[in-house]
Amino acid sequence: MVDVRTVPDEAGSLPRFPMPRETPFHPPAAYARLRDTAPVSRVRLWDGGTAWLVTGYDEVRAVLADPRVSSRRQHPGYPFATPARAAAERGERAFISQDPPGHGRLRKMVTKYFTVRRIESLRPVVQDIADTVIGRAAELGPPIDLVREVALEVPARTICHLFGIPAEERFFFQGRDHTRNALDSSPLEVEAATADMLGYAADLVARKERRPDESIVSELVRDQLHTGAVDRDQLVAIVRHLLAAGHDTTANMIALGVLELLRHADQLDELKARPELWPNAVEELLRYISVFQISPNRVATEDIEVGGVVIAAGEGIITPLAAANRDGRAFPDPDTLDIHREARHHVAFAYGVHQCLGQPLARLELNVVYETLFRRLPGLALAIDTDRIVVRQYLLSSLGELPVTWPVNR
Amino acid sequence: MSRIVVDEEKCVGGGQCVLAAPDVFDQDDDTGTVLLLDADPPAGQDAAVRQAARLCPAVAITVATP
Numbered sequence: 001m002v003d004v005r006t007v008p009d010e011a012g013s014l015p016r017f018p019m020p021r022e023t024p025f026h027p028p029a030a031y032a033r034l035r036d037t038a039p040v041s042r043v044r045l046w047d048g049g050t051a052w053l054v055t056g057y058d059e060v061r062a063v064l065a066d067p068r069v070s071s072r073r074q075h076p077g078y079p080f081a082t083p084a085r086a087a088a089e090r091g092e093r094a095f096i097s098q099d100p101p102g103h104g105r106l107r108k109m110v111t112k113y114f115t116v117r118r119i120e121s122l123r124p125v126v127q128d129i130a131d132t133v134i135g136r137a138a139e140l141g142p143p144i145d146l147v148r149e150v151a152l153e154v155p156a157r158t159i160c161h162l163f164g165i166p167a168e169e170r171f172f173f174q175g176r177d178h179t180r181n182a183l184d185s186s187p188l189e190v191e192a193a194t195a196d197m198l199g200y201a202a203d204l205v206a207r208k209e210r211r212p213d214e215s216i217v218s219e220l221v222r223d224q225l226h227t228g229a230v231d232r233d234q235l236v237a238i239v240r241h242l243l244a245a246g247h248d249t250t251a252n253m254i255a256l257g258v259l260e261l262l263r264h265a266d267q268l269d270e271l272k273a274r275p276e277l278w279p280n281a282v283e284e285l286l287r288y289i290s291v292f293q294i295s296p297n298r299v300a301t302e303d304i305e306v307g308g309v310v311i312a313a314g315e316g317i318i319t320p321l322a323a324a325n326r327d328g329r330a331f332p333d334p335d336t337l338d339i340h341r342e343a344r345h346h347v348a349f350a351y352g353v354h355q356c357l358g359q360p361l362a363r364l365e366l367n368v369v370y371e372t373l374f375r376r377l378p379g380l381a382l383a384i385d386t387d388r389i390v391v392r393q394y395l396l397s398s399l400g401e402l403p404v405t406w407p408v409n410r
Numbered sequence: 411m412s413r414i415v416v417d418e419e420k421c422v423g424g425g426q427c428v429l430a431a432p433d434v435f436d437q438d439d440d441t442g443t444v445l446l447l448d449a450d451p452p453a454g455q456d457a458a459v460r461q462a463a464r465l466c467p468a469v470a471i472t473v474a475t476p
Contacts, residue, residue, distance in 0.1 A: 064467075065467070065468075065469055104419075104422065107422060107423070108423065108441055108442070108443070111422070111423030111441060111442030111443070112423075112438075112439065112440055112441055112442045114423070114425075114442065115423065115425060115428075115437040115439065115442045116425040116428040116429060116437060117428075117436075117437065117439070118439070344430070344461070344465065345461075345464060345465060349424075350467070351467050352467055352468070353420075353422045353467065353468050355422065355424050355467035355468075356424075357422075357423070357424070359424065359425070360425050360429075
């Protein structure tokens with residue numbers, strides 16, 4: 001195991017990245033200090049190299065929309081936040097690791113499955129999954145670990161439905177992706193988990209070739225693989241990526257969102273009384289929590305000027321979405337959760353051509369789960385002191401557990 | 411009154427425009443790409459259209475004010 005926080009900074013002068021959080025509820029305080037003085041500034045990485053850390057909203061959007069930056073993990077200047085991330089991403093072949101125009105060709109193979117209309121048509125499915133999961137949690141009786149019983153369950157069961165995966169297989173991919181996303185996993189552990197997931201995705205593709213069904217994977221086999229539009233390795237990489245992107249992110253947003261709502265009881269009471277406020281509250285929770293906390297990363301392919309700084313071709317760039325979403329110039333009083341604020345312009349799903357493809361699905365799941373949970377269990381409360389809550393060292397802002405309780409009338 | 415131009419080549423199918431201004435933008439069912447329903451919407455749509463252009467991750471929506 002490697003603890004990235006104990007690696008000494010031999011050069012001394014540059015701040016190291018990733019930066020530790022002072023509290024579970026806010027990004028590192030260093031983001032705000034840097035944003036005020038130098039919203040584009042150099043940091044030192046674990047491997048001794050440096051990268052540009054971007055902490056302003058406008059600057060993060062400018063970098064992520066700039067065609068002169070690359071997302072290719074194979075680019076020698078691409079910065080990785082930890083040895084585990086390097087091991088997880090270096091071999092990435094899905095479109096997340098490609099630039100236009102190849103990126104767009106591959107991404108467009110799957111955009112049709114995530115349109116606003118198509119995802120909205122899944123609402124009854126997601127509601128049914130949420131009802132089942134939350135109903136069983138209620139039957140278990142308090143206290144429960146909300147992470148295990150609810151937050152991990154709904155997104156995993158939803159992606160199983162979309163991909164035609166038997167629900168009992170969720171534990172396999174949840175475990176592997178957990179290892180991949182933990183920043184303190186060893187590179188060997190990450191490589192083994194990645195190999196497992198690529199093997200699993202390859203097997204899933206083969207299963208859908210033998211027994212086609214209505215799932216996205218079967219459609220991709222028929223429309224893209226068998227027409228020669230994509231080769232098998234590329235399809236397997238895409239399926240692995242979509243599967244991973246589809247469960248861990250939303251699971252952590254569910255758990256952290258419930259935590260924040262329970263910490264802001266007045267706003268939660270308003271939401272229980274006026275459920276029509278949920279969509280705006282979900283946008284604010286996405287902004288405030290910014291579950292994708294230390295990414296995405298890029299590398300400049302030409303000299304570019306951002307925030308008064310010239311980033312030279314070949315230099316790495318880190319654009320933490322949590323930093324952009326707490327910029328007071330874009331969101332007044334940024335460290336206050338306010339379910340009534342205009343937060344729609346947050347970059348919790350990133351920005352630029354790589355912006356999250358599955359965001360309509362994430363929004364749907366979050367709206368359905370929060371609304372259902374607090375309707376079914378209106379007395380839900382934390383069963384742990386807030387000062388004992390730990391946000392894990394993880395690619396995403398993440399809770400290992402969230403003990404909750406509720407009053408039971410017998 | 412707005413005059414709207416969309417660039418289907420740039421579009422990455424994120425659906426931000428549909429959420430911001432559903433009377434003006436839609437997505438193609440087969441590709442997810444933006445469909446412009448109304449290139450000259452009534453003035454009441456101005457704020458929603460500007461929001462759509464601002465949110466578009468691919469900067470594929472241009473709004474000209476004559």
